[in-house]
Amino acid sequence: MKSLQLFLMALFLGATALGQTQATASFSASVTIIEPIGITNTSDMNFAAIDAKGGGVVVLTPDNGRFASGKVQLADGTDVSAASFRVSGQQGFSFSVTLPDGEYLLANGSQNIILKDFTSNLEGAGDLTSRSSEFRVGATVEIQPGQNPGTYKSVGYLPVTVHYN
Amino acid sequence: MKKITFILFALLSGTAFGQATATESATGTAEIVKPIGITNTGSSILDFGKVIVPTGASGSVQITAAAAPVRNLTGLDVIGTTFSSAEFAITASANNNYKITIPETELSGPGDPMPLVPISNLPLVSNKGDQILYVGGTLTVNDGQTEGTYSGIITVTVEYE
Numbered sequence: 001m002k003s004l005q006l007f008l009m010a011l012f013l014g015a016t017a018l019g020q021t022q023a024t025a026s027f028s029a030s031v032t033i034i035e036p037i038g039i040t041n042t043s044d045m046n047f048a049a050i051d052a053k054g055g056g057v058v059v060l061t062p063d064n065g066r067f068a069s070g071k072v073q074l075a076d077g078t079d080v081s082a083a084s085f086r087v088s089g090q091q092g093f094s095f096s097v098t099l100p101d102g103e104y105l106l107a108n109g110s111q112n113i114i115l116k117d118f119t120s121n122l123e124g125a126g127d128l129t130s131r132s133s134e135f136r137v138g139a140t141v142e143i144q145p146g147q148n149p150g151t152y153k154s155v156g157y158l159p160v161t162v163h164y165n
Numbered sequence: 166m167k168k169i170t171f172i173l174f175a176l177l178s179g180t181a182f183g184q185a186t187a188t189e190s191a192t193g194t195a196e197i198v199k200p201i202g203i204t205n206t207g208s209s210i211l212d213f214g215k216v217i218v219p220t221g222a223s224g225s226v227q228i229t230a231a232a233a234p235v236r237n238l239t240g241l242d243v244i245g246t247t248f249s250s251a252e253f254a255i256t257a258s259a260n261n262n263y264k265i266t267i268p269e270t271e272l273s274g275p276g277d278p279m280p281l282v283p284i285s286n287l288p289l290v291s292n293k294g295d296q297i298l299y300v301g302g303t304l305t306v307n308d309g310q311t312e313g314t315y316s317g318i319i320t321v322t323v324e325y326e
Contacts, residue, residue: 020200022324027205027251029272029281030316031213031304034244036220090312093244164217164244 035131037089039162042134045083047141049075055145062121062136072143083137087126087162094125098161099137106141106152113152114142125165198258203323206297207252211283211319213304214248216241223308230286230301241306251300255323259294262326267300270319276311279304283319290326 047060056070062082068074087095099118106113117140126133137160213226214236224240234250236243257263265287271278284301300321 022322023200023202024320024322025203025205025253026318026320027209027211027253027300028316028318029211029213029251029270029302029304030314031226031272031279031306032215032314033274033276033306033310033312034215034217035312036217 034093034164035088035090037087037095037162037164039160040086040088041083041160042086043081043084045137045139045158046079046081048077048080050141050143051075052143052145052147052149055143055147057140057142059117059140060138062119062138064136070143071145083158083160084134085137085160085162086132086134087128088132089128089164091128091131094127094165095133095162096125096165097122097135098159098163100158100160104158105155107155108148108150108152111148111150111152113144113147115139115154115158116142118158126162198261198325199256201258201263201323201325202256203253203298203321204256205252206254208249209251210249211251211300211302212247212249213302214246215244216306217243218310218312219306219308221308223305225303225305227284227303228301230284230299232297232299234299234301253298253300253321255296255298257294257296257323257325260292261294262290262292264290264322264324264326265298266322266324267319270317272304272315272317274311274315275313276315277307279306279310279315281305281317281319 047058050058051073053073054071056068056072058072059067060082064080064082066074066077066080089095097120099120103114103116106115119138121136126135211228213228216226219241222240227237228248228250229235230250236248265285267283267285270281272281282303286299287296
């Protein structure tokens with residue numbers, strides 16, 4: 001009887017001791033994978049026809065509005081267009097846009113027009129409420145007095161960059 | 166419950182002593198070793214944060230094993246600054262070797278599984294008693310990985326040798 005009791009105790013102790021030589025704990029690991037952000041130019045910027053006259057400044061707004069100041073006069077505005085872009089990326093995320101900085105040239109032979117002061121219709125960040133979003137970009141041109149008639153085009157590309165916030 | 170166990174142990178030791186009066190040197194080598202244990206203390210999540218899909222080749226994101234972990238990126242980019250290593254408290258007697266096992270695993274989600282190799286701030290075998298264990302890791306993100314949330318559970322084992 002005594003030996004049986006001892007044996008039972010020993011068994012109990014053995015099991016406890018074995019359990020105490022090892023312990024475990026768990027953790028979870030996680031990551032959220034996000035679709036890369038992309039941008040496509042869907043419409044180029046076009047100031048349409050302008051009569052230089054005494055020169056001045058023409059502002060093209062992101063919503064296709066044109067405003068002249070100085071002696072320059074607006075002519076046929078049929079083709080007026082702000083630049084537009086489509087952004088693709090992860091739904092539910094916001095992004096910001098970096099517009100061209102400083103002054104760029106529109107050229108026609110040896111004649112140039114200065115293009116500057118880029119603006120977008122995004123106030124601060126854009127939101128990818130669906131998988132794609134659009135925004136528009138306007139700018140300002142400086143027309144010299146008696147600027148030669150002709151079609152002026154940008155020299156090289158105007159960089160517009162989007163990135164996730 | 167632990168206290169009761171301890172009393173039983175003491176009782177049995179006494180009994181053994183009583184039964185071994187002829188071999189007097191037996192008690193000289195007795196050593197009480199506290200049970201080994203591990204519990205989650207700080208963050209219980211190894212969080213790699215928000216990772217942008219690499220294109221053209223796979224990339225990796227690494228979280229170091231430290232109280233203030235660092236996130237290192239290879240061939241990919243991230244959004245935001247939220248990430249964390251997991252933190253545990255190990256309780257063990259000093260001067261007794263114990264082994265720390267953290268298995269490699271995969272994070273699963275909407276796309277292909279991504280291999281995760283854990284990183285520890287402690288060596289595989291330690292004898293330093295109570296310690297804080299931090300677990301970071303290196304996650305490989307496949308080229309064109311499907312977007313979404315991926316997760317996995319990793320069990321850390323500490324064992325006296």
